[in-house]
Amino acid sequence: MLVWLGLSVPLLVYAFMGAQSERPVPTPSNVAWTDETIELASGGDPVRGLLLARRCERCHGTEGFSSKPEIPNLAGMDKLAFWKQLQDFQAEKRESATMQMIMQPFTPRDDADLAAYYSMLPTMPDPQDPRAFPGDTPPAAHGTMAARLISLGDGRRGVPPCQACHGPVAYVRGAPPLLTQNSAYILKQLTTFATGIRTNDINMPMRSIAADLTEEERKALAEYYGAGLASLPTGATAPRR
Amino acid sequence: MRSSTLRLVVALVLFTCVFLFMRYYEFDLPVWSYLTGNNAVDPALLHLQGEFVESHLGTTRELDGSLTLRLIAEQYLFVPHCVLVPAETPIRVRITSADAVHLLFFAGTTYKLRAVRGTVNEGRFEFPHPGVYSMPCHEFCGAGHYAMRSRLVAVARDQFPSLKPGEIASCGPR
Numbered sequence: 500m501l502v503w504l505g506l507s508v509p510l511l512v513y514a515f516m517g518a519q520s521e522r523p524v525p526t527p528s529n530v531a532w533t534d535e536t537i538e539l540a541s542g543g544d545p546v547r548g549l550l551l552a553r554r555c556e557r558c559h560g561t562e563g564f565s566s567k568p569e570i571p572n573l574a575g576m577d578k579l580a581f582w583k584q585l586q587d588f589q590a591e592k593r594e595s596a597t598m599q600m601i602m603q604p605f606t607p608r609d610d611a612d613l614a615a616y617y618s619m620l621p622t623m624p625d626p627q628d629p630r631a632f633p634g635d636t637p638p639a640a641h642g643t644m645a646a647r648l649i650s651l652g653d654g655r656r657g658v659p660p661c662q663a664c665h666g667p668v669a670y671v672r673g674a675p676p677l678l679t680q681n682s683a684y685i686l687k688q689l690t691t692f693a694t695g696i697r698t699n700d701i702n703m704p705m706r707s708i709a710a711d712l713t714e715e716e717r718k719a720l721a722e723y724y725g726a727g728l729a730s731l732p733t734g735a736t737a738p739r740r
Numbered sequence: 741m742r743s744s745t746l747r748l749v750v751a752l753v754l755f756t757c758v759f760l761f762m763r764y765y766e767f768d769l770p771v772w773s774y775l776t777g778n779n780a781v782d783p784a785l786l787h788l789q790g791e792f793v794e795s796h797l798g799t800t801r802e803l804d805g806s807l808t809l810r811l812i813a814e815q816y817l818f819v820p821h822c823v824l825v826p827a828e829t830p831i832r833v834r835i836t837s838a839d840a841v842h843l844l845f846f847a848g849t850t851y852k853l854r855a856v857r858g859t860v861n862e863g864r865f866e867f868p869h870p871g872v873y874s875m876p877c878h879e880f881c882g883a884g885h886y887a888m889r890s891r892l893v894a895v896a897r898d899q900f901p902s903l904k905p906g907e908i909a910s911c912g913p914r
Contacts, residue, residue, distance in 0.1 A: 524788075524789070524793050524795060525794070525795060526787055526788050526793065526794070527787055527794060528787070529788070531784045531785050531787075531788055532784045533784045533785075536784075651887070652884060652887035653887065654886060654887045654889060655889075656889075657817055657821060657887065657888065657889035657890050657891065658887060659815075659816035659817065659884035659887045659888060660883070660884055660887060662883070663815070663816060663882065663883035663884030663887075664815065664816070664884065668883050669882060669883040669884075671815050671839075672839075701787050701838075702786060702787055702794075702812050702814050702819055702838050703794060703797075703819045703820070703821075704814060704816075704817060704819070707817055707819055707820070707821035708817070708821075710821075711821065
């Protein structure tokens with residue numbers, strides 16, 4: 500009996516310590532941009548994606564533009580950014596009761612095919628397509644505020660210009676283009692990043708930037724992008740506050 | 741062995757030793773530590789494994805009681821965006837880059853650290869006064885480089901939270 504105790508207690512302690520050290524580390528996303536992942540995500544079949552996208556049309560529109568401003572437009576979306584978000588929905592790294600349920604049956608290959616299809620959709624206006632984009636023109640003050648943030652950012656707070664990552668000046672891997680995105684969707688994502696509800700940005704860029712923006716600035720940016728103004732040449736001519 | 745050959749061999753050995761132990765330009769660790777691969781990291785996996793996962797970023801206390809500040813440099817900010825350290829205390833700063841080459845500079849000091857993709861760079865700094873030190877990037881890294889700036893908040897030693905080993909102090913979003 501004593502021998503049994505003498506042997507089992509150290510084993511239990513060792514097992515407990517092992518369990519402690521192997522506690523899973525919380526991660527923002529399971530996607531890692533290795534060469535293999537990039538090849539998989541960017542090598543989809545757009546024709547197969549066309550067939551798979553039939554189940555997406557109800558919410559995201561037949562041409563990739565949604566009729567509701569809170570649902571994102573997918574036309575012209577970057578393949579890698581698109582693929583990552585679908586992967587995050589499937590891995591429950593990004594919260595959405597609807598999307599998590601819908602994406603469960605899809606495989607990474609399916610996600611790549613959808614990404615290839617939607618990346619090829621044009622983003623030009625179509626008056627016959629019921630779409631929420633573009634939205635209303637923002638008030639002048641908000642427009643100026645947004646133009647400054649998009650083109651220059653704010654060096655005092657360390658907020659980089661949106662166009663350096665989200666286009667059209669430059670793009671960073673994983674950052675979606677925003678030029679034809681809906682305002683309500685952008686506002687919701689900025690808010691969820693700022694409050695820490697959405698946490699699937701790798702290495703925390705959006706959580707950091709959105710938290711540094713004021714609520715008014717987030718609203719101004721959403722309105723500016725949602726009105727389709729970000730594709731125009733932007734310049735910060737208003738004096739700094 | 742002839743004396744000239746011996747002198748040449750000795751000179752080569754000395755040169756090799758000097759080379760391996762010198763601190764390479766703006767890297768604060770000896771060259772040999774990079775040749776052994778101890779400071780190599782996979783930039784694609786920073787968020788999944790290793791010392792630069794999100795839960796380890798910021799100021800932490802090590803088992804020996806020393807403080808280590810871990811940062812990731814990426815386009816276009818250093819994360820965590822706001823870090824908290826005690827003033828007048830030696831801090832070990834470890835940084836790596838997720839993408840391009842960045843140069844972390846602490847305004848108001850002479851401290852700088854280059855962040856290179858695939859490598860961890862390390863420096864030991866002490867911030868003399870409580871206050872806010874701006875951390876701009878001093879190496880062109882892309883379209884948003886000029887706005888790339890984070891901040892370091894140095895507080896008096898008695899105001900710095902007492903951390904248990906593994907606990908993190910940060911003033912930015914997590």
